Amino acid sequence: MEVRDCPVLVTGGASGIGRQLVGRLSAEGAKLAVLDSDAAMLDRLGIDVPEAARFLCDVGDSSAAEAGVREAADRIGGIAILINNAAIARDALLVSVSPAGISTHGVADWDAVIRTNLSGPFYVARAAAGIMVKSRTRGLIVNMSSVTASGNQGQSAYAASKAGIESLTVTWARELANFGIRVAAVAPGFVDSGITARQMNESLKKMWVGRTPQRRLATAEEVVDGVMFVIRNDFFCGRVLRIDGGVAV
Numbered sequence: 001m002e003v004r005d006c007p008v009l010v011t012g013g014a015s016g017i018g019r020q021l022v023g024r025l026s027a028e029g030a031k032l033a034v035l036d037s038d039a040a041m042l043d044r045l046g047i048d049v050p051e052a053a054r055f056l057c058d059v060g061d062s063s064a065a066e067a068g069v070r071e072a073a074d075r076i077g078g079i080a081i082l083i084n085n086a087a088i089a090r091d092a093l094l095v096s097v098s099p100a101g102i103s104t105h106g107v108a109d110w111d112a113v114i115r116t117n118l119s120g121p122f123y124v125a126r127a128a129a130g131i132m133v134k135s136r137t138r139g140l141i142v143n144m145s146s147v148t149a150s151g152n153q154g155q156s157a158y159a160a161s162k163a164g165i166e167s168l169t170v171t172w173a174r175e176l177a178n179f180g181i182r183v184a185a186v187a188p189g190f191v192d193s194g195i196t197a198r199q200m201n202e203s204l205k206k207m208w209v210g211r212t213p214q215r216r217l218a219t220a221e222e223v224v225d226g227v228m229f230v231i232r233n234d235f236f237c238g239r240v241l242r243i244d245g246g247v248a249v
Contacts, residue, residue: 001231004029007076012086014041016193020220033072059086059120069127082128084121084143089158110157117161138180143169145187147244173238182237186226189244193220213246
């Protein structure tokens, strides 16, 4: 699948890996729309990539997600590629003990992560796939997963959301194949950008670098390369492309 003149919708495209991906797609001539919940970052994106249509949208709100997808499709002439990239992390142990006593994982944090990382992609994909089917577009949905989908200490909500994303990827690939729509996922390891950069202190980064055979974190550009591979390889479907440097969590 070629991206030049192709209508592409990216969620969470105003920062981190999503921002790098938007830059690459723009350079290759895609007709871009971006949904993001960060107004300030969307404004910055408008300066750097003015050709991208930008929409302030909370993808975890089903009505907002549906409206955002519809507005984006109207602006860029449909949707042929959806990249479900928007995600947040709220790390916490299930139970922890400190001098102050025993504390447990916050319900609000759990709900926030599942709402954005799992319900959000469902809402957006539901709307986008409906548009693709109605227009008879042989499209593509790329879901962003993570190496933590197999489970990672201190990341109950994030890991569960990404495991769910991988399950949805397989399910949708089987359901949408009859309409000529491919579905696949990309699962980065620890990336020196975005959520990882915000959540990890230096000692934690050093630990994961030591556990990674490549002895470094991935770059956002390397993850973008993986997404571009999935876009261009029309036989890659229903699978997860892992770009993790060989790390095992």
